[in-house]
Amino acid sequence: MLAEKILQTQGFGSKKFCQQLIKEGHVSFNGEICTQLKTQFSTEQLKFTVYGEEFEYQEKVYIALNKSAGFECSHQTTHHHSVFSLFPEYLLNRGIQCVGRLDQDTTGLILLTDDGQFLQASTHPKKHVPKRYRMHTTDRVSDEQINQLTLGVELRNEQGIFAATDVRCLTPNILEMTIHQGVYHQVKRMLAAVGNKVEQLERISIGQLQLQDLDLDENEWRYLNAAQVEAAKMRDET
Template identity: 65%
Template sequence: MLLEKMLQSQGFGTRKNCQQLIQNAAIKIQDDIITDPKFRLDLQDLEFEVYGNTFQYREKVYIALNKPQNYECSHQATHHFSVFDLFDDVLKNRGLQCVGRLDQDTTGLLLLTDDGQFLQALTHPKKHVPKVYQIKTIDPITDEQIQQLENGVELRNEKGSFAATEVTRIAEHELSMAIHQGVYHQVKRMLAAVGNKVESLHRGQIGQLKLAELPEGEWVYLTEAQFVAAKNTDINYFQTL
């Protein structure tokens, strides 16, 4: 791949902007400053520097973020911060998108990518990739409510019944459960349907990918094993971040 094209693919701006970076002697590869925009590259394990900052070539990016409260999963946030404010312009220029959404007041595991096929694999209704949530409720959680969640509830303006799996009461006002769809405000609406109300909501796992010690507001690139785990419909085994 040509150097100018590689830089553009990695989010360093338009072809003209990338040419200007190269002509300004900003690009270094293996200790050599490259000033030819048509310099041909081997992309295998490629690392390069831009004004002294080191980057690794990535054909596509797969990112896990521990989303904080008061961040919207939108490029054009209206009332709060945007999760995209947590990333630099280079990543945003790649067309980074959220894989599904979390409400502004919901915390936890959020995946982002510039790979449309990966996004489709995790969000298509037929895929049924489970998402595990930890929920704190206003009222005590009853056995009857747990049974209703497992059997399935109807949600207004939605077709069919929505059931949770792996429902576990952690404390009187706290439970964990997995959902396999992704309709608007699903967890909050399911708890409301059984006569309770969500006080706080945290997503801790997608597929086999489990949020562990990643600090709130921080993000990491997914490894290949984590990438595969995120698409898995089985939650009995997991890879951690």
């Protein structure tokens, strides 16, 4: 692939701007400065630098973010910050999008990608990718409420029964459960349906990808490797 095309695909700007970066000697490939526009490189395991910062060529990017409260999963926000403000321009130029959404007051794991097929497969309601949440509740969680959540509840203006799996109390007011759909405000609405209320909500896993294994501080992000991407796709067999 042409040097300028590599820079373009990795989000570093227009063809003209990438050509200028190369001609001015700001780019190196595999440790050597490249100033010739027509130079070709294999993208397999390719490493390059721009202004001295090192990058690895990635055909598609898969990113995990540990979102804090006060950030919206949208480019156009009104009252809060956008999660996209946490990322460098070269990733925004690649058109990364959130894989699903978290409310501004919900914290925890969210994925972003520029892979349209992965985005569609992960968010399609029929795919049933499990997502696990930990929440603080206003009232103590009763055994009856756990049973109701496990058996399933009806949600206003939604079709079907919405059930959680592996519902567990860590303390009387801290609950964990896994959901397999993804309708609007589902966790909060399910708790309301059994007579309780969510005070704080954190997503702690997607598929088999665990937030605690990623070692991310709030609003910190990292690229996922191939095994982690596959873990995030892991869905129910039922």
